[in-house]
Amino acid sequence: MKISLKYSDQTLGTYIDFMAAGNDPIGQLSAITGKKRDQLRELPMEQVEQITASYVYNLKQEEKVFKQFIELDGIKFGFHPHLKAITFGEWLDAMDYAKELPKNYANLLTILYRPVTAEFNDRYTIEPYDADIHGKYASKMRQLPLPVVNGCMLFFSTLLSDLMSNSPEYLEALLMKLQAEVREIQNEVEL
Numbered sequence: 001m002k003i004s005l006k007y008s009d010q011t012l013g014t015y016i017d018f019m020a021a022g023n024d025p026i027g028q029l030s031a032i033t034g035k036k037r038d039q040l041r042e043l044p045m046e047q048v049e050q051i052t053a054s055y056v057y058n059l060k061q062e063e064k065v066f067k068q069f070i071e072l073d074g075i076k077f078g079f080h081p082h083l084k085a086i087t088f089g090e091w092l093d094a095m096d097y098a099k100e101l102p103k104n105y106a107n108l109l110t111i112l113y114r115p116v117t118a119e120f121n122d123r124y125t126i127e128p129y130d131a132d133i134h135g136k137y138a139s140k141m142r143q144l145p146l147p148v149v150n151g152c153m154l155f156f157s158t159l160l161s162d163l164m165s166n167s168p169e170y171l172e173a174l175l176m177k178l179q180a181e182v183r184e185i186q187n188e189v190e191l
Contacts, residue, residue: 007061013142066151077113106138
């Protein structure tokens with residue numbers, strides 16, 4: 001059996017499946033190789049342990065490569081160009097997904113990477129966030145190499161700490177905006 005255990009060759013999907021397998025050696029090996037459990041049952045235990053140990057060792061390398069654009073299945077995705085201006089819905093969904101990592105990494109990435117809708121020179125726009133629409137891209141995000149995921153998560157963790165330290169101010173500003181909108185609607189109704 002010939003498989004690459006190099007960190008840069010590992011995908012997010014492989015990592016998620018490996019972690020979900022817990023301590024099940026056949027489940028772990030199935031995640032690493034992409035082979036079905038029945039195909040792996042005949043392997044010598046020593047080979048199973050060797051492949052699994054090598055995979056775990058290589059996971060510790062944690063390469064980080066930030067990609068502003070990625071292409072998956074012919075769709076060009078752009079990294080969120082204005083992370084500090086994310087919507088409240090994006091923030092809420094990101095916080096929910098972040099509660100169950102690595103299981104929800106692919107879902108979290110659908111917030112951070114979305115299809116590019118327009119480009120001009122070095123500027124670009126991405127689709128507005130809609131959890132129902134963008135959730136379907138989670139399976140595509142599983143194809144991302146782990147170094148790209150790590151690069152993205154580095155940006156996200158920086159944003160997360162900024163947002164957590166500024167979230168009371170953000171929520172207060174959002175509340176004031178919503179109150180102004182409600183007053184405006186009430187004034188229109190009274191007319």
